[in-house]
Each structure stands twice: as C-alpha cells, then as structure tokens.
Amino acid sequence: MNDANPLQKLIAQLARLPGLGPRSARRVALSLMKKPEVTLRPLAEALIAVADGMKRCASCGNLDVQDPCPVCADPKRDRGMICVIEDVGDLWAMERSGAYQGLYHVLGGTLSALEGVGPSQLRIAPLVRRVAGSGGAPVREVILALNATLEGQTTAHYVAEQLAAYPVAVTRLAHGLPVGGELDYLDDGTLTAALTARQKTG
C-alpha cells in the first residue's frame, strides 16, 4: 500500500479532520469500506451536496445552503436583537439551546495580535452597518456572546467600543457557575465572577 493508493489517500484525508488521527482515520475508512453502498457513497454525496450548495449569508455571515440563512429568513425571529458570535459553530450551539430568538452576526474569528488578525479581517464593519441601520426594524440590543478567552474578551471590548456611538444596548453573556457544576472543581476566575455577579434568590 503506497501513497498513490486511493485507500491511503482517503485515510490521509480523514486523518486531517479535527478529532481524528491516523488510527481513527483507518478505523473510519475500514468501516466505510465494509458497507460502501450504505455508508461510503451516501457520505460522498452528502459532502458534494454541501460543497455545491454552501453559501455564506450576506447578512449575518452564517454558513448554510441558502442565503439569506434560515435564521435571517425566519419571519418569527426578533429583528431587534443581534447576537455576535465568533464562529458558525457558536451559532449552532446557541440554536441548540433554543433560548435565543433574535438574529446573529458571525465575526469569523477573534482579534489576535499573535496570529495577525486585525479588525479588518473580521466582520466588524458589517456589524456596525447593521446596527447603524439601512432600513428595516431598528436594532435594540447587541449581545456579545464571544468565548470567555483572552482573545474573545478583547474582541468583545473592541466591538463594544465600535458600537458606543449608536443608541443600542450592548450586553454580554453572564459568567458564573455552569449548570450542574460543582464549586470544588471550578477555577478561581469563574468563582470570582459568579460571586461578583451574585443575585437575590426568589
């Protein structure tokens, strides 16, 4: 089995996917080869369907097979709220929670001096234009749902600054004890944040 072998090529492709290594890629390839007609071909077809149909939503930056994306196209969503997230995966996470009924704005990453990502590489200017309003319902609130990492918080701070001139409430996700979490296993930073943001019961 050399590298020109289609099988080895497939394993090399699979091994590059996140969460897979050479060993698990071989296992996946093997399981696909055992039932090619029910697993291998349908997977190839699903990949091609996504590759052919994929579009980036011109409004929010979501990746989907339609533009505007299903969220932006949904007339039931609250157009007065925009939730700013780093990435499409974060949008999916928010949607799974089912707790949010507004629109989104995908930044496409975070500011990072180390990796040379500046404001112009992120979709910050389009967000400001959306808030400034080009017709439609005015935006009442922008929720900064960025990761609680140094880069995420730096980006949140920068975005908040850019929006300061507009009559819009800029909020961020609360920090605190995760649901089901135990104090003993919590890091100091989270515990401090949870204590600072303590709320009255009842």
Add this chain to the structure above:
Amino acid sequence: MNDANPLQKLIAQLARLPGLGPRSARRVALSLMKKPEVTLRPLAEALIAVADGMKRCASCGNLDVQDPCPVCADPKRDRGMICVIEDVGDLWAMERSGAYQGLYHVLGGTLSALEGVGPSQLRIAPLVRRVAGSGGAPVREVILALNATLEGQTTAHYVAEQLAAYPVAVTRLAHGLPVGGELDYLDDGTLTAALTARQKTG
C-alpha cells in the same frame, strides 16, 4: 435547520462513523465547510475513488483497489505461510508491524452463537481449499492471529480442527506481557498465560 437540509444530512452521515458522535460530527462538518475547496471536495473525491475502485481479493479476502490485493500480488511474499485474521483492520495492523512476510486469509468475522454467525458465513471453506492446495507452492504453516477474545479463540479452535487433516503446521500468536507493559496493570489471565509460556533467557 431541518433534516432535509444537506448540512444536517452530512452531519447525520458523519455522526454514524465509528468514534464520532453528534458533537464531533458537527465539528468535522464545520471544519470542512470552512475550507471547502481544500478539504470538502478532496474528501468527497477520495471517497468516490475508493467506492469505485474497491475490490475484495479473491484469494485472501483483503479489501483494496486491486484484485489480487498488493500482498497476494507481491512476488516477494512467502507463499508457504498463511496468517488467518478476523478482519481487514487486523491485516493492516500485521502489515504495520512489518514482522510478517507471508500471505493472509481474512475470515470476515468470528463464530458467534449470540449473533448467529456460523462457519458458513465466514471464509473458512476457502481457507481449507487454499491449504488443500489447488496448485502453486504448498502451504507449510497457518498462523491463527485471531483476537484473544472468547469468540476469537472459539473460531481459532474451529479453524484448527478443520485443518487437522492436512499436513500443515497450525500455530497461534503467543499470549503474554505486552511490550512496555507493567505487571501491576496486567489482568490475571494474561499474567497466567505469560507465566505458563515462560521462556529461558539468553
């Protein structure tokens, strides 16, 4: 996002792969969508190349894109030895070790009363025919490299019985301490096997 969505279909397909669940399938789909031309399409093409070209070796049962498979076609392999394995993955594992220079025979599973797998569902009869010899070099040795599970050992016993009538040495892989293994972490069965099969040093 409903189930008719190509993206959801792709995630559902990915989630069925061994070692992936819904969460990791979403992560894989997302990473594919970020760079469709360098990851998504090449993966789809690699899958189709394998689906189109895949063949089962008529002699040993190996899965590859050529028949006879590269092992059976290699003139440098020792045709007097046949290593019997459960599955193509085991063949790959043997090849990676680089310690074996003979041919293989893939059984395609193990005998299992529970799952209703009888001798006729496995490639046992073709193995007996290979050993009985239909021309070519005579087979000197059959190595039963089946998993050290109950089913594997039952199958090894059955295959050995089927080959008893032929003038061929039937061997099995040694049981013992894994290389790099520590006694303290070893199960009792392996320790007993390693003690029983102890060898003189030097």
